[in-house]
Amino acid sequence: MIADKIKLKIRGIVGEGNVLDSELDRFVYSYDSSFVPLLPANNPELVVRPLTTEEVSRVMAVACEEGIPVTPRGAASGRTGGSVPLQGGISLALDRMTQIVELDEKNMMVTAEAGVRTFDLYNHCAARGLFYPPDPASWKFSTIGGNVAENAGGMRAVKYGVTSDYVMGLEVVLADGAILQTGGKAIKNVTGYDLKGLFTGSEGTLGIITRALLRLIPMPKRRGTLQIMFGALDEGCATVYQLLQAGILPAAAEIMDRFCLEAVARRQRTDLAENTGACLIIEIDGEDDGDISTQTKRIETHARDCGATSFQAAGSAEESDGLWAIRRGLSSAVAALAPDRIGEDISVPRDAFPEVVRRIGIIAEKYGLAIAVYGHAGDGNLHPSILCDLGNPEEAKKVHQAVDEIFAAALALGGTLSGEHGIGITKRPYIAQALGETGLKTMKAIKQALDPKGILNPGKIWRGNEIHAQDR
Numbered sequence: 001m002i003a004d005k006i007k008l009k010i011r012g013i014v015g016e017g018n019v020l021d022s023e024l025d026r027f028v029y030s031y032d033s034s035f036v037p038l039l040p041a042n043n044p045e046l047v048v049r050p051l052t053t054e055e056v057s058r059v060m061a062v063a064c065e066e067g068i069p070v071t072p073r074g075a076a077s078g079r080t081g082g083s084v085p086l087q088g089g090i091s092l093a094l095d096r097m098t099q100i101v102e103l104d105e106k107n108m109m110v111t112a113e114a115g116v117r118t119f120d121l122y123n124h125c126a127a128r129g130l131f132y133p134p135d136p137a138s139w140k141f142s143t144i145g146g147n148v149a150e151n152a153g154g155m156r157a158v159k160y161g162v163t164s165d166y167v168m169g170l171e172v173v174l175a176d177g178a179i180l181q182t183g184g185k186a187i188k189n190v191t192g193y194d195l196k197g198l199f200t201g202s203e204g205t206l207g208i209i210t211r212a213l214l215r216l217i218p219m220p221k222r223r224g225t226l227q228i229m230f231g232a233l234d235e236g237c238a239t240v241y242q243l244l245q246a247g248i249l250p251a252a253a254e255i256m257d258r259f260c261l262e263a264v265a266r267r268q269r270t271d272l273a274e275n276t277g278a279c280l281i282i283e284i285d286g287e288d289d290g291d292i293s294t295q296t297k298r299i300e301t302h303a304r305d306c307g308a309t310s311f312q313a314a315g316s317a318e319e320s321d322g323l324w325a326i327r328r329g330l331s332s333a334v335a336a337l338a339p340d341r342i343g344e345d346i347s348v349p350r351d352a353f354p355e356v357v358r359r360i361g362i363i364a365e366k367y368g369l370a371i372a373v374y375g376h377a378g379d380g381n382l383h384p385s386i387l388c389d390l391g392n393p394e395e396a397k398k399v400h401q402a403v404d405e406i407f408a409a410a411l412a413l414g415g416t417l418s419g420e421h422g423i424g425i426t427k428r429p430y431i432a433q434a435l436g437e438t439g440l441k442t443m444k445a446i447k448q449a450l451d452p453k454g455i456l457n458p459g460k461i462w463r464g465n466e467i468h469a470q471d472r
């Protein structure tokens, strides 16, 4: 329990109106966009909404002194339960820190506070002809702080990489309230350990990111969108593989199976051809129309070789939106098909993509489960979604076994548990298997060094730091 005098102290730091503790507020801050069940035990005791780094620092100093757990929170769009306050304490919402502090056009870098929406940052830079490529599908609501904390990827990762490829520097408030400035505008920097790399993807367990300095690149001049249908998913996967082998690097290559296409068609009240088994949506970019047209022709040739049944290229921005509509509508259309959906996020080497898709098909058949498959085929990141009713204990057991086998398949093929959603709560049981003993020991040593009291997002990534909170 946080004592009244401590609550008063925190109110004094961020202002009365920025500390919430009504039952409703505590409930609202108890969940995110994962499938972690709603539990009263996950309600924070206090929701604290600082405006400045200094306020974050002062709140952390109090939390450290008192041993209060602190769970950072951006837009709560996380898929693995990262911002769920497993041990109560403070939900530290960064959503008031929304300043884009500087757009340095000469150095092509932008500095933004943690609560800036990804899409707003993209638009701010795009208006000056500069491109911030990481584009998680959640970018209209996710925050830069959350993106850095999860090392978010997106559709353009195949060509442009993920968030960590753009982080040049960070401002981080440490567990005891100290403010760390790390990295900077110098492109080459090997002075000491790469701390910005350490905090990127740390899921709020090592420090509170308050500002990020991000690298930008020139905005591509032309873009093209292609929608290609195949009789089978394997043919779509083979096309992506062939394109990459031929040196054609699409900006995005998104694939989805028939199951997904049927879900979208039902929702959009459109028909799906009998012979359609998969859809590949490709975005290309380049210098001019000629460049786009050459890439389009080359991609069509490869796709037809692999068995494409239809090939459409957008002729305008509206047509491009139309072709992307299937992919954009997919997540909610699939989720509407069953009471529950367990969406996973495995990632495998590119050449193992068709094989992991095949193995997921075998797992679905073995357990009699419906598994929709879609993902970023260009970078090997796949989102198998198990449609189920977890209220049915027998089905729930099968789902858990299927998830175990999907992870095992990804690891066996040289892949990983998570391509972009992080470990959070939902993938904790598998972390030891994925990291190995020495990997786990090394990470825990880092956690222990930076957060000796275990107050930062306790219970995430692994269970270990719960011990500290029980000592409280």
Ligand SMILES: Cc1cc2nc3c(=O)[nH]c(=O)nc-3n(C[C@H](O)[C@H](O)[C@H](O)COP(=O)(O)OP(=O)(O)OC[C@H]3O[C@@H](n4cnc5c(N)ncnc54)[C@H](O)[C@@H]3O)c2cc1C
Binding pocket: 032, 033, 071, 072, 073, 074, 075, 076, 077, 078, 079, 081, 082, 083, 094, 114, 135, 136, 137, 138, 141, 142, 143, 144, 145, 146, 147, 148, 149, 150, 151, 152, 153, 154, 155, 203, 204, 205, 207, 208, 209, 210, 331, 420, 421, 457, 460
């Ligand atoms: C519809 C949908 C589509 C999605 N698509 C993608 C996708 O394409 N690619 C992808 O990578 N992800 C995707 N996600 C997942 C999610 O949007 C990302 O993980 C995103 O980066 C989370 O940002 P957020 O601001 O919502 O963070 P939150 O969900 O609030 O937090 C995520 C984690 O980061 C920590 N955290 C948040 N802010 C800070 C901070 N300032 N300092 C320290 N720790 C912090 C939290 O404690 C938590 O552990 C999707 C989610 C949804 C709902």
